Amino acid sequence: MQGILEVLLSALPEAIGGLIAAGIVALLSYLFVKRLRKEPVAVNENNEITAQPPAPQIFSNLPPGTEFIGRKKEIERVKEALNSRWPVICIDGIGGIGKTSLALEVTNACYRFSKSNLSDEKSDESQSSMPIFDGFIWCSAKDREMRLNDILDTVARTLDWQGIAQQPCEEKREAVNKLLRAKRYLLIVDNFETITDEDVRDFILKIPEPSKALVTSREQKLSQANAISIKGLEKDEAFNLIRKEGHRLGLKALEQADDNLLLHLYQATGGAPLAIKWAVGQIKQKGQSLDAVLKSLHEAKGDIFEEVFNKSWDLLSGEAQSILMVMPIFVSSASKEAIEAASDVHHFPLDQALGQLVEMWLVEVTDDLEEKKRRYSVHPLTRAFARSKLAAETEWGNKANERLAEFMLISLMEDNLNSEDKKNSQFASQELPNILSSAKWCFENKLWRKFIDFHIAIDKILAFGGYYDERINFGLMQNEAAKKIGEDKIAAECAVWILGWTYFQQDDLEKADHKFNEGLKYFQQVNNEWWIATTKRLAALVSREKGDFDKAEKLIQSALETFERISNSVDEKSFDKKYNYWWCREYNKSDIPNSLMTLGGIAFRKKEYKLAQEYYEKCNEIFKSFENKEQYFHSIFHLGMISLEKSQSKRAMQLFKESLKGSKEVHWIDLEADSKLGIALLKENTGEFEKAMQFSTDALKIYERLGKQRHIRKTNVLVQRLTEKISKQTAV
Template sequence: MSCGTGEGLMDIWAPIAGLAVIIGIVAGIVQILQYLQERRQKKRQPIAEEVIASSPPAPAIPSNLPPRGEFIGREKEKVRVREALASRWPLTCIDGIGGIGKTALALEVAGECLRASKGEVPANGMPTFDGFVWTTAKDRELTLNDVLDAVARTLDYPGIAQQPLEEKQESVRKLLQSKRYLLIVDNFETVKDDAVRDFLLRLPEPSKALITSREQKLRQAWAVSLKGLEQTEALTLIRSEGRRLGLVSLEKGEERVLLRLHKATGGAPLAIKWAVGQIKQKGQSLDTVLAALHEAKGDIFEEVFARSWSLLSEEARCVLMVMPIFAASASRAAIEAASDVHHYALDEGLGQLVEMWLVEATDALDAAKRRYNIHPLTRSFARARLSESETFEREARLRWAIHYIERCSDMGRWGYTPGFPWLEAELPNLLAVMEWANRAQGWDTVTSIFVHLYYFLGTRGYWQERIKYGQMALKAAEQAGDRSSAAVCRHTLGWILLRQGKHVNAEELLQSCIRSWIDLGQKKDAAQAMITLAKIAVVQGDLDQAREVIDEATRVVGDAGYEAVAHGLLTTQGHIELRSGNFEAARTLLLRALEATQRRGSRVSVGSRQIDLGNVALAQNQLDEAAPYFESGLESSRQFLRQDNIAKAEFGLARVHALRGNTSRAAELALSAREQFVRMDMEYEVTKVDALLRQIGNKAGTETINGQAADMSAF
């Protein structure tokens, strides 16, 4: 009975139990679905401050920074980037030409900040952040949506990435406002979505943005502009790459050889690595690689310049193509003349080139003083483009030469001292015009430029250039049959050779130019050449010959009243009396010469006469009178950078200090003078300085030192 009753109960409860199991499973599924739905809705809701605050802690320092490679140099630039990131400035831009190392610098500084943020190294002023987000526009089109997604996923808020763009932007903004994050955008110049720019400019505190760009368009950013590596940095990189690739010739190569690669690449790290790779992978010689860089051959130029060239306006292309014509930096006026692009179009073209780092500009506020230059790689690229248009190049070079001829003509025959700063800035370009005109057999251009340059070259101590280009101009004048210009060239060469102690050659040149000027009736020029010839006799100690030449020069000019000739006659007569030991007569003549040159306003010659009077006083052991003359002569000579007279004044003061027993100061001045004399190949003066240095060491008597004064005149 009981067994029957139990079986009945089991029959009743079995279906009920099965049903309960089914209901339990269904309920469980419902709960799971409900949980997932709630989680989905939670993630789709706009993020709020309290949500962020209550969210589970993310990894200590979230980061998606790419791996860092070896980094060399750029210590100053790293300091500047760190300074920007530590400031209140929200946006920092590392800009520069392609391949100059912008991305590497951004990654290096970000990596250092990451290590400091993790506590792996002491911060020591290094900016620290709660997270690092790296995005790049290289080889892809980067939009604001891409940037926002990168932020959300890197900082471990994947739900934000699922939101509509407008909500996503607000959520990311609040996220960046909640903690101090660093957002990096690489290759910003290729970003076409203006919303990215707007977002970065409105980045909330305390987060920061760091971008790299080949263009200088973000004026609101803290700019860190990159140029080529310094020589020591470039050498380190070349040797490091040589070691990495097993190129012992580069790893252990001579510095002078490796510096050729630095010069050709302008210190651009990408170009250096490309060049080393060519040597390794293709077995090319260094000379072959350097030639390829010079001629803009190789895929590196496509990588660095192709996109930029495609974006340039026609006017900007014309400006860029004329830049290699200039041997050094150029003024706006010179670029305008060569390119034939004018006014607003020129401003726009230059502006575009500067923004894209194809042309570099100095920061002078005065447009007339601003200079423009290009990186060596850009020069090679632009030169290759220029060579593709023979007509444009020929016309551009002609306009370029005419510009400099006209500008020189404004200065008169010799140039004038107020124009020296312009001549200094433009000297490489003026010499380049001479080189080009000489190759093109433009003889008049060669002589015209040199006639306006030689006084400046002599004054500023560019004596080797005066000799080289004086010889070039002499040949050009002879080719053109221009006897007067040929005589000018001979006189200028004789002037230099006299000061270098090459008296025989100097005398031959001077005799020739005197004959030419006499034949041409140019008495003033002939007399001045005679005065120079007389100075050779003074230096050689043939004072009678010197007097005869001075008398002949006086007869040639008669009573014409040429002030420059009268000054030269007085000066040379004073030198003759000084060498003769007639000190009072020498003083009288040289004082008259000083007064004459002061009346003429020739401030460069004033320094020469002051040094002469210092030598007269020193020869008489009148140290208290000699010192002020030498000091005044030194000051005057430094004002116009008259290099030979600077050295002569320093040598005069060295002798004064030696006689006063101040041997330390004497040696210091003597060594400074010697350095200048050696540079200008003034062998006679070098021997005099060496003798003084020996006498200082041996504590020589006053007679020996005083005796040097009579033959150290400042011509």
């Protein structure tokens, strides 16, 4: 579009004059931008178009910046580099010198200025030299091995293209490159020197214009980058930092100390901000004079941080040492309760130990007022030191991991038990990385039964939360764990419900069909009627998607006969005992209506709307009778689709609005997207293309986050169709 506008600008002056032509092109540009952002065109009382600034839409996952001292020259150098044609900028220097802090200071300032540039907000960063970007993606390799796939996922999720994260790596890389080529984004990779994946290096160096990459590294690995090397703080800046730290820790003597005295500390630390903070933390401790700290710093020389850690370690209480050693077990941050469980330090000693660690800057804590919301974390250097201590205590470390796994599992189960919505666990949403890490530790240490228990507790959250890759990976591990302990039934259940169903959601019909057949073969061997029927019901969905309606109907009819026989002969209590699967309590009453729903779906695909309606209405009555709200609202949606096909617009809108409202009540995001898509189709039929576009893009956003490929393709077709219709409508 921009190219077309440029052609117009060059051709129109000759025909109608430069000023008029420029005005026309400016108007077209304004309308085009409005259309891209799906905003109404502003007009005044005389029906004249008036430009209104677009709403802010700067994507960012930047961590918040901390108090920053000095570095004015370095800040200007980074800003200048970001404004240049250099695609990659590297901030390098020794560990603890302030590379990350500098990157955060500049990028947060750029974010604020970029955001204010899109709105009426006023920003402190009003300098014309401040770089502007459409989004900021922060990737940190501080405490984990980062591969290209991790960076691609972070880019996709930060820019709100969740569906891209579900694609294979090669397709994902191509899709992310398209995103980076479409707008001016800044990708920041922190601690680049720890990355060993050569694909990451290749990706960074080939980042497409107009986007840029900013990396921090302890090594000068990127010779092709615009390198900005930083050293220690200037003397006055370091004095300012020392005094501020003294004030924060209540060290009046240090806060009011003479410059000549502070000069020794400045020289010993080399002006490294992290070393200065640690040194002041040592002075805070009883018995540690400035002379003692200076001696330790001087003797460390190039290995300054290890020496500081060793000295700090000797000053820690036994409880504080235990807590510090467990911190590397956590993937990211940790709650106080989790730290308590892993370290086996409780009550007052726990509070005392955490206080000591925080005072010495060995552990950092968020500033939340409520204790339950506080999160504790450690700097990567501290993590490495603590990990070395933990490695020397193998037996103790294993017990700590086992205690944490037990805590995570019990907390997750209690949260599931106390929550009506088991797919929206508050505990899991806060602790998911740590939960998955504990589960993986159980698997790696051959605690097969506990791993299976973990997966049973977390599986619904992975399924309904759209963590499909994780669900596949853990499903494969569960399959192996079950076989290790001779639980062939659990392995077969996993093949059907976890692997087969997830492959189906990802539109990988062949893999889904393979897993369903694998499970069906086992259940037929052991003559498990319920699982045979359940597997057939799910396999029918694959046949339906392949267009083999005859096979789908045969499978579902066979399943339905079995469900009807079971429901007439087995009471609920004996059913749970006989068919021992963790979802049976929820699904036993729903087996028959779910089967009817599948038959309704087949009839709908065959355009037999009257028959489909009969199935859905019957399902609706059954689900309502035992208060299965999720499936009740789901059947309401399908009845809405039938009304839409029968051109019963008013009835269809009523049904879609009811299912949309219900989706929010039961926290079912899939149903929310389906309902919005239905409303979009109705709005298209009535010529309300703008409203239809809004509903369809909302639905598409959800589908992409969940990675539901079939729905993504269908909604994309609608969006494209609406775009063309809006364009024609605007032209008229």
